[in-house]
Amino acid sequence: GNSVTQMEGPVTLSEEAFLTINCTYTATGYPSLFWYVQYPGEGLQLLLKATKADDKGSNKGFEATYRKETTSFHLEKGSVQVSDSAVYFCAQINAGGTSYGKLTFGQGTILTVHP
């Protein structure tokens, strides 16, 4: 079945450090891929997405490239800020089968950025 695996956290960085959060997926067909961010006590916000192979999603300095050959969608940011502290979820939307249109989430990665 479809699944999403994220790098285990928590991840703790100093401000201005480089961030990578790994994400790999298994799927039938060609899903769309997403990164969502959840700030403390809030719901999820769409951070970025990519809908086909080699697409790069980007927003607020974050980037992720849809790599079909490695089935990956790693999240990167060149210089993190304290305000980036949150939980990050990688997700795919099922492209076929009985779960068509449903999001499958990774387990989430907690990021804490210190000044």
Place this chain on the structure above:
Amino acid sequence: GAVVSQHPSWVICKSGTSVKIECRSLDFQATTMFWYRQFPKQSLMLMATSNEGSKATYEQGVEKDKFLINHASLTLSTLTVTSAHPEDSSFYICSAQGQGFTDTQYFGPGTRLTVL
């Protein structure tokens, strides 16, 4: 654009009572809405999918008689937790998917339910 609201943001109730949570799409028509449950420090678990004007489709293991979902209009879906018990305490999040956003779900801010 694509804003989803939930009401209430938090609720405390006594065991045995019922609680209704509303999910609204404020600036688009949501043909499909999803209800999730999130336990502390865990990922989201899909509970059910609702399409406007039809019965909700529940995921395996979710009690449909306990978690009543109504999607009466293109901008409103409600989740009613009936005869709530302490184990129903959780963070409930809805998302909405519009006709023009078939591959993107927009999430509400969540509702924190505490059952005493």
